[in-house]
Amino acid sequence: MSESTISVTLEVWRQPGTDAAGRFETYQLDGVSTDSSFLEMLDMLNQKLLTEGKEPVAFEHDCREGICGSCGFVINGNPHGPDRGTTVCQLHMRRFKSGAKLTLEPWRAKAFPVLRDLMVDRSAFDKIMAAGGYNSVNVGNAPDANSIPIGQDAASEAFDAAACIGCGACVAACKNASANLFTSAKIGHLAMLPQGQPERYTRTVAMLDMAEDLGFGACSWTQECEAACPKEISVKWISRAQRDYVKGRVVKGI
Amino acid sequence: MSWLKRTLSSSSGRKWLVALSGLGLILFLVIHLLGNLQIFLPDESFNEYAHHLHDGLLIVIGDVGLLVLFPLHIGLVIWLARENRKARGATGYKAPMTATKQKRSFARVLASKTTLYIGLVLLVFVAIHVWQFRLHHSEIGNLRGAILETLANPMWAIFYVLGSLATGWHVFHGFQAAFRSLGFTHNRFTPALVNLGTALALLFAIGFSSIALWIVIAQPHI
Structure with missing residues (x-):
């Protein structure tokens, strides 16, 4: 497909800092290559803003390969844009028609305060991980491969949850700003494997309680998180974590 | 009893109780519908059923059950909804909530987002x-x-038809969501429960409203 160029109108959330008031600014951008990624288009906008002596738009990014979880903002109401199973860095401008009006907003959640423009502070996810998203084992040398037999189906299913890159799109998409998909994916992949069993219930209770304490909402089963997730992680993990939570509390007495 | 308090005050524990009480209320609705449909019988069977019901033990179980389940279900949902509302933060999205990447049907997505509000309508009803x-x-x-x-008054007939439709809409999302909240998820049985919930929703919406429609249209003799 041959390269062509399009024009887009961008309505971008601009906020100088966490405690500063924010507002939308509108920018017109012409000559955007349809081969460019969404972030390359923003790089182009920022170059334009810099040459005009204005502040560039702050947005997070790192690998630009769709695997690191750094990038992400809401485009016209959809976290990571209109396509399923992709991060915003893997979204390309050929997806949009010339003259498209795109509204860019940061993830909106009380637990994700805006740092600047489209960047939010996602350290709340680190706190959920620190509450129990690990196995407490003394590791010496690497153990022999296959010393613990794990069935291929269990390993594959665990990997489905482990594919979570912690981008926060699930929180952004949820009407309750719930972190249940992230938290349950991190609980779920360890719960699938023998190494995760000793701390299975304490982990589940600690991580879900931490998410609640941080101000994330509860699950209403709208399933928006699954649709927004760049790794298409299933809401079944939320249900499984829910089961382990109640079992941990009631049966295991945590 | 601190473990019980911790369990039931956590959002997961509350969701669990909302699910259980919701399924209890659905069980009540099934019995209620079976009883109500006897109004279509021409003789005194409906009044006899009503008398038997009120003289028996079932009414006591029903009354006590509903007096526990209704306030529990509504109270916990309001508690959860208040926290959920706060979780978005002071600044909401400018783009409308209708944007979605879901592959599920429009009705199912809409039901999942409106069940809470339809619940408030049902409370008044x-x-x-x-x-x-x-x-x-x-x-x-x-x-x-x-x-x-x-x-026989069309205003009341419309009121009851709308109430029946609201009940169906609430169950359409609520039934399958309850099983998910209880921690039941399965590749084969979860889709079956989703379909069973749709069937129950249609049963309640059509079953209850058929009574009001029959009376207002056919004007049967008292």
């Missing part, structure tokens, strides 16, 4: 309904006659 046909009628006597008389 149930309050009026219970006052009208239970508290207001301390004498059950000819209950069938009272129902036929009331629903």
Whole structure:
């Protein structure tokens, strides 16, 4: 497909800092290559803003390969844009028609305060991980491969949850700003494997309680998180974590 | 008992109780519908059923059950909804909530986002309904006659049809969501439960509203 160029109108959330008031600014951008990624288009906008002596738009990014979880903002109401199973860095401008009006907003959640423009502070996810998203084992040398037999189906299913890159799109998409998909994916992949069993219930209770304490909402089963997730992680993990939570509390007495 | 308090005050524990109480209320609705449909029988069977019901133990179990389940279900949902509302933060999205990447049907997505509000509508509906046909009628006597008389009024018939549709809409999302909240998820059985929930929703919406529609259209003799 041959390269062509399009024009887009961008309505971008601009906020100088966490405690500063924010507002939308509108920018017109012409000559955007349809081969460019969404972030390359923003790089182009920022170059334009810099040459005009204005502040560039702050947005997070790192690998630009769709695997690191750094990038992400809401485009016209959809976290990571209109396509399923992709991060915003893997979204390309050929997806949009010339003259498209795109509204860019940061993830909106009380637990994700805006740092600047489209960047939010996602350290709340680190706190959920620190509450129990690990196995407490003394590791010496690497153990022999296959010393613990794990069935291929269990390993594959665990990997489905482990594919979570912690981008926060699930929180952004949820009407309750719930972190249940992230938290349950991190609980779920360890719960699938023998190494995760000793701390299975304490982990589940600690991580879900931490998410609640941080101000994330509860699950209403709208399933928006699954649709927004760049790794298409299933809401079944939320249900499984829910089961382990109640079992941990009631049966295991945590 | 601190573990119990911790469990039931956590959002997961509350969701669990909301699910259990919701399924209990659905069980009540099935019994309620089976009883109500007897109004289509021409003779005195509906009044006899009403008398048997009120003389028996089932009414006590029903009353106590509903007095526990209803406030529990509503109270916990309001508690959860208040926290959920706060979780978005002071600044919401400018783009409309209708944007979605879901592959599920429009009705299912809409139901999942409106069940809470339809629940508030149902609260008002149930309050009026219970006052009208239970508290207001301390004498059950000819209950069938009272129902036929009331629903012959088109305004009341519309009110009950809307209430029936709201009940169906609430169950359409609520039934399958309850099993998910209880921690039941399965590759084969979860889709089956989703379909069963749709069937129950249609049953309640059509079953209950058929009574009001029959009375207002056919105007059967009291």
